[in-house]
Amino acid sequence: MATERPAKLRVFSLNCWGIRFFSKLCTQRYEMIGELLDREQHDIALLQEVWSEQDFLFLKKKLSSSYPHTHYFKSGVIGSGLAAFSKHRIQDALLYQYSLNGYPYMLRHGDWFGGKAVGLVILDVLGLKAHVYVTHLHAEYSRAQDEYLPHRIVQSWELLQFVRHTSCGADLVVLGGDLNMHPQDLGNRLLRSHTGLRDCYTETGTFDGCEDGHTLIANNHFTKKQDLIPFEKGIRIDYILMKGSQRVNMKCESLSTTKGSVADKPFPYSDHEALTAELALFRSEDSRQHESGNTPAVSEQMDVVTEACAVVKEGLCQTEAMRDKAMHLVFGSLLLLLLPLVLAFLPCSCSFSFSTVGLLGAVCISLLLSGALLYLLFTTHIKVLKETEDQMMLTSNDLQTKLTGCQLSGSSSSDGSPELQPRSPFKREE
Numbered sequence: 416m417a418t419e420r421p422a423k424l425r426v427f428s429l430n431c432w433g434i435r436f437f438s439k440l441c442t443q444r445y446e447m448i449g450e451l452l453d454r455e456q457h458d459i460a461l462l463q464e465v466w467s468e469q470d471f472l473f474l475k476k477k478l479s480s481s482y483p484h485t486h487y488f489k490s491g492v493i494g495s496g497l498a499a500f501s502k503h504r505i506q507d508a509l510l511y512q513y514s515l516n517g518y519p520y521m522l523r524h525g526d527w528f529g530g531k532a533v534g535l536v537i538l539d540v541l542g543l544k545a546h547v548y549v550t551h552l553h554a555e556y557s558r559a560q561d562e563y564l565p566h567r568i569v570q571s572w573e574l575l576q577f578v579r580h581t582s583c584g585a586d587l588v589v590l591g592g593d594l595n596m597h598p599q600d601l602g603n604r605l606l607r608s609h610t611g612l613r614d615c616y617t618e619t620g621t622f623d624g625c626e627d628g629h630t631l632i633a634n635n636h637f638t639k640k641q642d643l644i645p646f647e648k649g650i651r652i653d654y655i656l657m658k659g660s661q662r663v664n665m666k667c668e669s670l671s672t673t674k675g676s677v678a679d680k681p682f683p684y685s686d687h688e689a690l691t692a693e694l695a696l697f698r699s700e701d702s703r704q705h706e707s708g709n710t711p712a713v714s715e716q717m718d719v720v721t722e723a724c725a726v727v728k729e730g731l732c733q734t735e736a737m738r739d740k741a742m743h744l745v746f747g748s749l750l751l752l753l754l755p756l757v758l759a760f761l762p763c764s765c766s767f768s769f770s771t772v773g774l775l776g777a778v779c780i781s782l783l784l785s786g787a788l789l790y791l792l793f794t795t796h797i798k799v800l801k802e803t804e805d806q807m808m809l810t811s812n813d814l815q816t817k818l819t820g821c822q823l824s825g826s827s828s829s830d831g832s833p834e835l836q837p838r839s840p841f842k843r844e845e
Contacts, residue, residue: 431685441470464496491532509535513570631653653687
């Protein structure tokens with residue numbers, strides 16, 4: 416039974432689509448976003464794709480009275496794009512940049528330059544210690560041929576590890592952001608099963624928003640219709656997740672999304688829909704039992720991590736193949752580089768102008784440098800994939816041990832015999 420009336424916590428999350436000179440109507444949309452946040456007076460606003468610090472400073476100034484506490488997370492070449500605005504005092508902040516985030520030569524995608532990351536702000540909320548996370552994972556450009564799936568799985572793994580190891584002392588945990596994953600995608604299941612985070616959409620008592628909670632919809636003026644194939648109505652890739660503790664039980668009382676167009680405005684806030692969750696916080700003696708009941712089964716955790724490990728292993732094989740191609744390019748360039756040197760010293764070299772020989776040498780050197788850089792890039796990716804695979808294997812082995820222990824305990828107790836207990840290595844035998 417709750418000992419007092421529940422406190423309320425209103426959380427807002429939006430991918431702002433704020434790529435200067437590329438995103439449409441950036442200045443006007445940031446004005447609208449600022450007006451929305453100032454009007455709605457959320458407790459916490461978590462923004463993604465605020466790629467320009469100038470735009471963050473604009474919002475910070477505009478919202479200085481309603482959100483006195485802010486933090487902008489900087490990483491990568493153009494920044495992480497992550498920002499947190501809060502009514503409650505920010506006690507501390509921490510940023511973790513994901514180890515894998517696409518490829519620098521994929522200029523038309525550009526994720527590598529964004530420095531995708533997870534940011535943490537620690538807040539004092541009514542005397543409670545709140546760990547609030549904001550993140551943005553690598554985009555899925557093709558559902559049928561997702562070349563970035565291993566990268567997104569590594570990001571999901573690093574995200575869950577970051578949350579697990581930094582939220583131990585928290586009274587409540589909130590995560591908001593653009594995960595770029597459907598609800599039942601592997602990375603999403605991996606994150607929820609190993610952190611205990613609960614999806615506000617599936618937990619809410621009241622929902623007001625787009626059909627099936629979609630946050631990328633066809634009716635949005637900025638949405639590219641080809642991005643939704645084969646999901647013509649829309650997809651749900653933006654989330655607010657939550658978790659309580661032994662001191663506090665959390666419940667999502669309502670969740671809402673924007674619905675494309677904005678009243679009295681000719682265009683939406685962004686190409687994504689915004690999420691607003693109203694959370695109830697109960698300080699209750701029964702919260703320990705409630706939260707433990709939401710912990711996924713060990714068998715489910717093991718199945719998910721095994722599936723994820725297989726994806727990482729496949730990505731490792733593909734990256735090793737790309738590294739081998741880069742090595743072949745290096746060796747081929749070295750052989751070609753010998754050609755202009757030979758031509759320069761041949762007696763008949765008079766038939767070749769120095770400009771021709773120089774041009775051939777420049778091309779060979781360019782190929783050599785490109786191959787060397789690609790080799791270094793893929794070697795770094797292989798290290799990350801192998802490290803992630805090793806971590807997953809450790810977790811899988813630990814879960815297997817727990818599962819075996821549970822099975823032994825269950826089989827022993829079912830026939831009335833005493834349960835098997837592991838012998839302590841520190842207890843001296845009599």
